[in-house]
Amino acid sequence: MTEFKKIEENLKTEATRLLKEGLVTVVLAYGKGFDENHPMPYAAKTIADVENIVFNEYCNYNMARYLVRYPQGTKIAIAVKAADSRAVIQLIQEEKVKRENLVILGIPVQGMKNPKTGEIIDSKTTCGMYNPVLYDLLLGEEVHGAKSASPYDVLAEYEKMDKEARWEFWKKEFDKCIRCYACRKACPMCYCDPCFIDQSKPKWADKAPQSPGNMMYHLTRFHHLAGRCIDCGECSRACPVDIPLYLFHKKVAKECEEMFNQAAGMSIEDKPVLVDFRVEDSDKILE
Amino acid sequence: MSFEPKILGIACNWCTYTGADLAGTTRLKYPQNLRVVRVMCSSRINPSFIFRAFQLGADGVLVGGCHPGDCHYNTGNLYARRRLATTKKILEFAGFEPGRLRVEWISASEGNKFAEVVAEFTAQIRNLGPQAKLKIQE
Ligand code: SF4
Ligand code: SF4
Ligand code: FES
Numbered sequence: 130m131t132e133f134k135k136i137e138e139n140l141k142t143e144a145t146r147l148l149k150e151g152l153v154t155v156v157l158a159y160g161k162g163f164d165e166n167h168p169m170p171y172a173a174k175t176i177a178d179v180e181n182i183v184f185n186e187y188c189n190y191n192m193a194r195y196l197v198r199y200p201q202g203t204k205i206a207i208a209v210k211a212a213d214s215r216a217v218i219q220l221i222q223e224e225k226v227k228r229e230n231l232v233i234l235g236i237p238v239q240g241m242k243n244p245k246t247g248e249i250i251d252s253k254t255t256c257g258m259y260n261p262v263l264y265d266l267l268l269g270e271e272v273h274g275a276k277s278a279s280p281y282d283v284l285a286e287y288e289k290m291d292k293e294a295r296w297e298f299w300k301k302e303f304d305k306c307i308r309c310y311a312c313r314k315a316c317p318m319c320y321c322d323p324c325f326i327d328q329s330k331p332k333w334a335d336k337a338p339q340s341p342g343n344m345m346y347h348l349t350r351f352h353h354l355a356g357r358c359i360d361c362g363e364c365s366r367a368c369p370v371d372i373p374l375y376l377f378h379k380k381v382a383k384e385c386e387e388m389f390n391q392a393a394g395m396s397i398e399d400k401p402v403l404v405d406f407r408v409e410d411s412d413k414i415l416e
Numbered sequence: 417m418s419f420e421p422k423i424l425g426i427a428c429n430w431c432t433y434t435g436a437d438l439a440g441t442t443r444l445k446y447p448q449n450l451r452v453v454r455v456m457c458s459s460r461i462n463p464s465f466i467f468r469a470f471q472l473g474a475d476g477v478l479v480g481g482c483h484p485g486d487c488h489y490n491t492g493n494l495y496a497r498r499r500l501a502t503t504k505k506i507l508e509f510a511g512f513e514p515g516r517l518r519v520e521w522i523s524a525s526e527g528n529k530f531a532e533v534v535a536e537f538t539a540q541i542r543n544l545g546p547q548a549k550l551k552i553q554e
Binding site for chain 1: 463464467468484491495498499500501502503504505506507509510511512513519521550552
C-alpha cells in the first residue's frame with residue numbers, strides 16, 4: 130500500500146530544496162483544508178509555505194489544471210499522480226507549457242479515495258494507472274503487480290443500453306446540470322479564454338441551466354476534449370450534482386483510441402489526434 | 417400532414433458546392449429538402465454547427481467535401497474526417513441517431529453523385545422520421 134506520510138515528507142523536502150536553490154518560483158502541490166478529508170490545491174511560493182503541504186488519499190486534484198495560470202517561462206515544480214502526469218504531457222503537446230520549465234515530482238499511488246463517497250477511485254473514475262508516465266523525481270515506490278483494470282471496464286453496462294435508453298439516461302443527467310462550470314474549472318484541458326459557452330457572438334447556446342443549453346454545453350465540451358481528456362475524473366468529482374461525466378469522456382477516449390491508435394497524454398512526441406491526420410485514415414470511421 | 421425532412425447541407429466551395437452546381441446546370445432532379453450552406457473547406461465546419469443545426473430543427477445534416485487528397489487546401493478534409501467521425505461517435509453515445517449526420521466526398525465533376533447522395537439521404541431521413549431529440553421545443 131502507498132505510504133502517504135512518506136510521500137508527504139518527500140514532497141516537503143523536495144519543495145524546500147527547489148525553492149531554496151531558486152530552481153522554481155512555485156511548487157504546485159496539496160495543502161491543508163478544513164479537515165483531513167478535504168485537502169486543497171496549494172501553491173507554495175516560499176520556504177515558509179512548505180509546511181502547509183500535505184499528501185493523503187484524498188488529494189485527487191489534478192494540479193496540471195493550474196499550470197496554464199502562470200506566464201509561459203515560469204519555472205514550476207508540480208506534484209503529479211499518474212493521470213496528472215498525462216495531463217502535463219498533453220499540455221506539453223499543446224504547447225501550453227514547456228518541458229524545460231517544469232520539475233515534475235511524480236507520485237506513484239494506489240488507493241486514492243473520493244472524499245464524497247469514501248470509495249476507491251483508481252480505475253473506476255480515473256485512468257487506472259498507478260505510476261506517473263513522466264517525471265523528474267519519483268517521491269515514492271513504484272507500484273508493481275497491482276491488479277490492473279482497463280479504465281474502460283466501467284463502460285460495459287452503459288454500452289449494453291440501447292439508443293433510446295442512452296438518450297433517456299443522458300438527458301436526465303444533463304437536465305440536472307446547474308451550469309456552475311465546476312467541471313470546466315477542474316479540468317486541466319479546459320483552458321480556453323473565453324470558453325465557447327461564454328461567447329455571445331456567435332451565441333452557441335443559452336446560458337440558462339435548461340435542457341437545450343445544457344445539451345449544447347456538454348456535447349460540445351465532450352468534443353473539445355476528444356483525444357485530449359486524460360481520464361483524471363476530476364470533472365465528475367467537482368460536479369455538485371454528481372453527473373457521471375467520466376463515463377462520456379471515457380467512451381469518447383475509447384473511440385478515439387480505436388480510430389486513431391493513440392491514447393491522450395502518453396508521450397510528449399505525440400500530436401493531439403484531432404489536430405493530426407494520417408493519409409491512410411479510413412472512411413470507415415465516418416460510417 | 418406528410419413529413420417533409422429539413423436537411424442542412426454544408427458543402428465546401430471547391431468540390432461539393434461546385435458539384436451541386438453541376439447537378440443544377442445539367443438539370444438533374446433531386447429532392448428539394450436540402451438547404452445548402454457553402455463553406456470554404458470541410459475543415460471549416462465546427463462540430464457545434466452540427467449540434468446547433470439539430471437544435472434548430474434540422475432532421476439531417478449532410479456534409480460534403482473534396483475527396484481525400486483533393487482538398488483545395490491539401491489537407492483540410494483529412495482533419496475534417498477525424499473531427500466529423502468524432503462528432504458522430506459523440507451523437508451516437510448520447511443516444512442520438514448517428515444516421516442523421518452523413519459525410520460524403522463529392523468532387524466538382526460528380527453532379528450525378530451529388531444528386532444520388534441527396535436522394536438517398538433524404539429517403540433515409542424520411543425513414544427515420546422527424547428529429548425530436550435535440551430540437552428545441554417552443
Ligand atoms: S474532462 Fe474530466 S477526466 Fe478528462 S481531463 Fe478534464 S477533468 Fe480530467
Ligand atoms: S460541474 Fe456539474 S452542474 Fe456544474 S456545469 Fe459541470 S456538469 Fe453542470
Ligand atoms: S476545399 Fe473541399 S474539402 Fe477542403
